[in-house]
Amino acid sequence: MDASVVVVGAGPAGLMLAGELRAAGVEVVVLERLHRRTGESRGLGFTARTMEVFDQRGLLPRFGEIETSNQGHFGGLPVDFGVLEGAQAAKSVPQSATEAVLEAWAGELGADIRRGHEFVSLTDEGDAVEVVTRGPAGEQRLRASYVVGCDGGRSRVRKAAGFDFPGTGATMEMFLADIRGVDLQPRMIGETVPGGMVMVGPLPDGVTRIIVCERGTPPQRRTEPPQFNEVADAWKRLTGVDISHAEPVWVSAFGDATRQVTEYRRGRVLLAGDAAHIHLPAGGQGMNTSIQDSVNLGWKLAAVLRGDAPEALLDTYHSERYPVGRRLLMNTQAQGLLFLSGDEVQPLRDVMSELIRYDEVSRHLAAMVSGLEIRYDVGTGRHPLLGRRMPRLALTVSGRTTSSSALLCAGRGVLLDLHDNAQLRRRAMGWTDRIDVVTAVPGGLDDNHHVARTTAVLIRPDGHVAWAAPGSDHDLPMALSRWFGPSR
Missing domain, CATH: 3.50.50.60 (FAD/NAD(P)-binding domain)
Structure with missing residues (x-):
């Protein structure tokens, strides 16, 4: 290989x-x-x-x-x-x-x-x-x-x-361009004009971003970006403003294909x-x-x-x-x-x-x-965190201040013991080559309705909760086996 x-x-x-x-x-x-x-x-x-x-x-x-x-x-x-x-x-x-x-x-x-x-x-x-x-x-x-x-x-x-x-294929073509040397009033995305929609937004370093969507423009099969004069002509048709003198930083076309x-x-x-x-x-x-x-x-x-x-x-x-x-x-x-x-x-x-x-x-x-609505199917249970991302929590581990997010920096799974439960940690011993077992004292736990009264959570490397106690219908070894393979 x-x-x-x-x-x-x-x-x-x-x-x-x-x-x-x-x-x-x-x-x-x-x-x-x-x-x-x-x-x-x-x-x-x-x-x-x-x-x-x-x-x-x-x-x-x-x-x-x-x-x-x-x-x-x-x-x-x-x-x-x-x-x-x-x-x-x-x-x-x-x-x-x-x-x-x-x-x-x-x-x-x-x-x-x-x-x-x-x-x-x-x-x-x-x-x-x-x-x-x-x-x-x-x-x-x-x-x-x-x-x-x-x-x-x-x-x-x-x-x-x-x-x-x-x-569905594209039904129209739209332009996006970053330009310099032109003074345009900001326009919010979605501001419609007769014949289409335009947007103007200021960017750093004197750059202005424009988007122009002209209804009735058939999609083009392009192998190169459009020329700026195409953008300027469409802009003038929709707004009556001439921007042909502007300096294009870059120009792109896109469509509404789905x-x-x-x-x-x-x-x-x-x-x-x-x-x-x-x-x-x-x-x-x-x-x-x-x-x-x-x-x-x-x-x-x-x-x-x-x-x-x-x-x-x-x-x-x-x-x-x-x-x-x-x-x-x-x-x-x-x-x-x-x-x-x-x-x-x-x-x-x-x-x-x-x-x-x-x-x-x-x-x-x-x-x-x-994307905050995303909740994966990780098994049944009553705990509100199951399948969701673990909220960022302040934690104290061995006298050191850290967070639930920081525990994931190594890209490994984390079993977070919030109740100093020795039996829980023993049940996870067969997976410690793949996950980190961390005993922590939480800070601000009761302020988050998703994690209040939580005693332990199993967090996947992508930050989503695969098991939580109390409230998961499956036991911890079953969850560990499903997401991290069999015990060793």
């Missing part, structure tokens, strides 16, 4: 997966056709759920001071995310900065990131996958135990492995991020969902490769992340109807605006867009 895992694509999903695998001690090669990062940033900032993911790996300080906001939207209609605890999002962190942080982290952990290497084909041989790649030295062949396609919406890995990708693979795994080939699902970019959810795909997959793939867990563990990647992707497509389609349609949808916008004034509706939409 040339590597345990070959990851195709060095975007946020591929780099996050590479870091997760290396943190678990798995050899990984990342193939990226581009010789260097583009510096483009379709995404700006990240959701509360992604902040939690970065926090649990100790990555948040690498972003410097992060400005957060409770202000969000659904289909261009303002939503106060502050009605939902912990739903604030990071603002003005360009995707290029996120990629730089993740690439540095994965590289420090020993990921072999090969830029200028283009994926050509693959063959799943049953016990391994052979990948053909074209790089500076010509064509090369790599053998790996698994291949993960993180190569975007036009994924070659997806096509080469024969994944079904049903859904597709999702029917399975996230076929044999030894798996997909993550945009390779598995494409959708209208609404609410900044795409990059965040892609990163969370990789966090769900990474520890499972590592456990199987190390021989800790059976291969069936990989099936839970599909069963847990497919529903998340399906809801992502559903809510972005709904948002598209709200901010891309014409006057015929105004009554629906008016009704939605009324509903959003109810806190319960705002909480529901905020949870959906931020």
Whole structure:
């Protein structure tokens, strides 16, 4: 084997997966056709759920001071995310900065990131996958135990492995551009004008971001970004303002295609991020969902490769992340109807605006867009934390102040004993090569309704609670065996 895992694509999903695998001690090669990062940033900032993911790996300080906001939207209609605890999002962190942080982290952990290497084909041989790649030295062949396609919406890995990708094609083309040298009044996302929708947002360093969606524009099959004059012409048609003199920093086109693979795994080939699902970019959810795909997959793939867990563990990647992707497509389609349609949808916008004034509706939409609603099926029980992410709790361990998030930095599972229960710790002895058993004194536990009266929790490496006491119907050894393999 040339590597345990070959990851195709060095975007946020591929780099996050590479870091997760290396943190678990798995050899990984990342193939990226581009010789260097583009510096483009379709995404700006990240959701509360992604902040939690970065926090649990100790990555948040690498972003410097992060400005957060409770202000969000659904289909261009303002939503106060502050009605939902912990739903604030990071603002003005360009995707290029996120990629730089993740690439540095994965590289420090020993990921072999090969830029200028283009994926050509693959063959799943049953016990391994052979990948053909074209790089500076010509064509090369790599053998790996698994291949993960993180190569975007036009994924070659997806096509080469024969994944079904049903859904709807694009019905229109839209433009996104970062420009300099023009003074435009801010316009909120979803601000409709006769014939379409436009947005204007200020960015640092004198850069202005614009989005222009002109109804009735057929989608183009482009191999290169659009010319800026196309953007300027569309902007003038919709707003009457001439921006042709502006300096384009970068220009991109996108559409409203909505597709999702029917399975996230076929044999030894798996997909993550945009390779598995494409959708209208609404609410900044795409990059965040892609990163969370990789966090769900990474520890499972590592456990199987190390021989800790059976291969069936990989099936839970599909069963847990497919529903998340399906809801992502559903809510972005709904948002598209709200901010891309014409006057015929105004009554629906008016009704939605009324509903959003109810806190319960705002909480529901905020949870959906931020990812805080996600709850995996980890078994039955009455405990409210089962399947959810473990909230960040202040803890004292052996006289040292720490947190539940910090305990996950090593990428291992954690059995958190909050009642100094020696019998509980003894029952977990057969898994201590794969999980950390930590006795801690909680701080502020009673202030969180999800964790009040909790005596112990089993936390998976991705931060989700697999077992909790009291309230789980399954006993601890059963939960440990399910997620971490048999006792040793």
